[in-house]
Amino acid sequence: MYTVALKVDVDTYAGTRDGVPRLIEIMEKAGIHATFYFSMGPDNSGKAIRRIFTRKGFLQKMLRTGAPSAYGIKTMLYGTLLPAPQIAASFPEILKRTRTAGHETGVHCWDHVYWHDYLPRLSDAKVASQLDQGAQLFQEIMGTRPATTAAPGWTVSAASLKLQDAMQLDYCSDSRGYAPFYPVFDGKRYATLQIPSTWPTMDEILGSDGVTAQNINDFYLSQLKEGLNVHTIHAEMEGGVMSDSFADLIERLKKKGVRFITLGEAAAEYRKDAPEAGMAMGELPGRAGLVAIQAPLS
Template sequence: MDEITVALKVDVDTYAGTRDGVPALLADMERFGVKATFYFSMGPDNSGKAIRRIFTRKGFLKKMLRTKAPSAYGLKTMLYGTLLPAPMIASSFPEVLRETERRGHEVGIHCWDHVKWHDYLPWLPKHLTALEMGSAAGLFEEILGHRSATTAAPGWTVSPDSLEVQDALGLAYCSDGRGSGPFYPVMEGRRFRTLQIPTTLPTADEILGENGITADSIDSYYLDSLKQGLNVLTIHAELEGGAIRASFVRLLERFAAAGVRCVTLGEVAAGIVSAPDCRLYMGEIPGRAGRVAIQGEVVG
């Protein structure tokens, strides 16, 4: 029987998450000898503009209140890009990206402007989608001295144009969606050649406050949810590296005690000999306001 493997994917969305959450996660992971794949937002932190989702995304306000987002993310973050100027993220903390890689973790691109991609990608012309990714890729190479091998879409938001841009970048793989296992995406009848490794488990912000799950019990939820073979868990620097840090440490302790093997997404990609073509579409999942990219049926 296959062993239980967890690929840890870390989304770094904000200025504060880069400054405070990533160093905390690096320290905690080093204690347990765990490596992860960190995806950094490279450009401005416009988190305050996400407040528009209250009016455009059903369930967004309920989710914000259920997960106590204002206290988790902090008042300044909630005002960036509106009442406060949007600070630049990666260029403010280049040493954080370099230190993450120096410690043996995999480093990739999350985005240039998280809110812009998440909220407006379906309406962006292809050249603006390419500009968003190109700006992030250029700064990534400037800071780390090499090109990124992987990207992960903010809010699991994709389009045929964004998948085409990824193909043009010659990436090793991406992690843009939700699903059950690695695949090659087919979207709106077009087949793309960049391997996708989807998140298989719900994120903390999707399940906290639901069905009695709290920060004190979420580690038990995850242990009970693991399947034999590959599991992909997305965590956030702002939550697991901040507001629910103690919960994540307990989870790492329980992984170690149970013999769960933690790997990077790059290690997963390197071990894949073949993967099916599957439909990729935007749809809804429990606990998240708005639509996300979902792995569908096998094509062909």
């Protein structure tokens, strides 16, 4: 059986305001549910411009994927020439609406850019502050502590994994890989189940190797395998300029008889038999910088 779990990363103020409602509408029409991870704190997207100088391939990726038109000029200035707006505090009703519509919700981060760019250099206390701020605001808005988190840019450290264990989360989705697993990172085994993303994201493949906005869904259908497929989408892309493409992908997958589940449902199904696997920061095609990648234990 083909099973697809949709993971929605919500990175920005505009993505929360505009992209999330659009994705809810698309999924409601299709009769499916997903797992949404919300950035809870300030939108400092403009500060990502530093990656031009620190991450090989970042500028080419921005140009290849049409990021300025997808994310908008205002978003790309937040935290620099424009003040960084608060995301979740500005749209608590959208977070609540997402859950009311039947979707699973979790914490993506407090400050997306700060985590993504600085995590390896952060002390345990600073990592804890980032997770705690996000979790506390999530609880204020939703009335419950988050049961799941997903690291921005699939960026992890020993400190972040240790703190996720301390939070007693149901599972996390911080990695790229092939099947659910319990991570062994820098020689230490962690207790929180990982549900890795198994397909490349739109921004990794769009404009590369002949993949265009017109044929990208052909590519995704070619990635479909028996068992669990985890597809990460972004509120800013699939909920924005590529929303029609995403709606088409859902319809094509449904025609193939795909079963759609949330990541929480995947965790419940795979938890008992999930093996240990290595996890380390490494490179992936189409992505600037390092990401957490699942690997078999040697």
